[in-house]
Amino acid sequence: MVDEFYRQMDEWPEAAALRRLHPEDLAPSRDKLASFLSGWLGGPKLFSEKYGPIAIPSFHAQWPVDEALSEAWLGCMARAIGKQGYAPDFADYLLAQLRVPAQRIVQASRNRHGLT
Template structure:
């Protein structure tokens, strides 16, 4: 990245291939780790649709193609997650899965830290239950 040719976050993450790796690693952790049982239970038995939606969302969120918006309109993240009971334990499980998925990526630590910070803010905002 240079000042004359700054890269978007989408480019820094390796574009669609890099984002797909992150999403696949995230759901692999969620599916395999017992600590994530609560958050995993909020998802369908087969994760393919969840993987695609998260991938499509992150592409647009990071400055790439707006795949999610093209398919579903504005993400309205909180509204779309209101049917699911999300409290601090679910937030923390989601973040722990993401932290492990980020650790598997070859991106610079500073990029991973900024992503986790951003994901924390969003995950915390998604809480809709006390506790």
């Protein structure tokens, strides 16, 4: 799913601004996000084992993440989830749950950058 997520980010025109925030080589990003989601979904806590602790909202507040960037991120996720063959209820649930941290990122970024 994470491989497909970054493929979407690379190829989907609406994700171009989001793609520009990322390094050219997405391999480390891929490993980090896959490791994070493992723990986030109740599996092994691979991210903290490999990379240490992270607070998702404050980490992302280094960038001015607005609704448009958040929707681009969730859009890549929706497209990636859609290609996994998950049961529709699970696919909807997963995307709805991912909106929660995405919204917290927008809020934290707004606070950090003094946007209203």
